[in-house]
Amino acid sequence: MEVVIGEHRWLVHEDTLLWIPAGVVHSSRLLGPGATVSVYLSPVLRPAGERWMRPRAIALDPLVGAIMRHLPGRALSPHRRASCCRLLLDLLDEAEDRDTTLPLPIHPAARAVADSLIADPDLPTQLSEWAALHGVSARTLARAFESQTGHGFARWRTKTRLLSSLTRLMEGEPVHRVGVAVGYATSGGFIDAFRKEFGTTPAEYVRLHRP
Numbered sequence: 001m002e003v004v005i006g007e008h009r010w011l012v013h014e015d016t017l018l019w020i021p022a023g024v025v026h027s028s029r030l031l032g033p034g035a036t037v038s039v040y041l042s043p044v045l046r047p048a049g050e051r052w053m054r055p056r057a058i059a060l061d062p063l064v065g066a067i068m069r070h071l072p073g074r075a076l077s078p079h080r081r082a083s084c085c086r087l088l089l090d091l092l093d094e095a096e097d098r099d100t101t102l103p104l105p106i107h108p109a110a111r112a113v114a115d116s117l118i119a120d121p122d123l124p125t126q127l128s129e130w131a132a133l134h135g136v137s138a139r140t141l142a143r144a145f146e147s148q149t150g151h152g153f154a155r156w157r158t159k160t161r162l163l164s165s166l167t168r169l170m171e172g173e174p175v176h177r178v179g180v181a182v183g184y185a186t187s188g189g190f191i192d193a194f195r196k197e198f199g200t201t202p203a204e205y206v207r208l209h210r211p
Contacts, residue, residue: 001036003028005055007148009102009118011163012057013170015209016098017064019056021046026055031167037068045085047093057098064091102163103151107144109134117157121164122183127153157183162197165190170209175202 003010003018005026012018020026022043030036046052067088071081102118105111113130117123131138145153161182168178179190194202 001028001030001034004104007104007106008055009104010055010057011100011102011166013100013166013209015060015170016100017058017060017068019052019058019092021053021055024055032171037072039068039071039088041085041089045089047089057100058092058095059098061091061095064088064095067091100163100166102156102159103149105144105148107140107148109136110141110144110148113141114156114160117160118164121157121161122181124183158193159197162194165194165202166205169202169206178202 001012003012003026005020005024010018028036067084071084071088076084104114109131112134116125125133127141128138131141134141142153145151145156149156151159161184165178165182168181169175173181175191176187179187182190184190184193191201194200194205198205200208
């Protein structure tokens with residue numbers, strides 16, 4: 001699932017849940033067949049601390065998932081529902097964060113480039129070619145990515161490719177095929193880049209995180 005919140009794009013997989021504070025405008029779309037489960041809680045129940053004031057991608061504990069599926073659409077007594085919510089929040093307070101967010105530039109030309117690469121991460125188009133396509137200088141695009149995403153263009157594109165690979169890997173596609181689909185000429189190049197980003201190989205990542 002893809003969720004866009006402000007200047008950030010989040011990739012939410014089956015092993016991840018997204019915490020969105022009340023009042024935060026966002027959009028979402030499924031990237032493949034599936035369903036979502038949403039639990040809406042009163043803001044007064046929000047855990048204390050600054051980290052709960054902003055959106056967060058969080059590792060999905062199996063018990064958290066069970067409680068989230070238990071709550072919606074059930075005729076629970078107020079006492080039982082309150083108990084479930086307290087346990088849910090207590091478990092969330094100890095959950096680890098997932099680094100699956102990608103900052104988006106706001107400069108119109110840079111954002112158009114970003115959207116194109118998100119849709120087709122294997123595009124080999126270079127920065128100078130993107131600049132000519134959108135009628136701006138390469139320097140303008142480079143500055144926009146650096147100042148508005150915190151990453152140079154090459155680093156941003158690498159992060160986009162690796163984050164895009166997660167969906168395919170979690171769906172069971174072979175590593176070599178995923179690497180080609182997100183723009184890597186060889187499996188070894190993809191595995192090396194993946195290990196640098198996530199600290200493990202693609203196969204090990206799937207083994208650890210796939211439900």
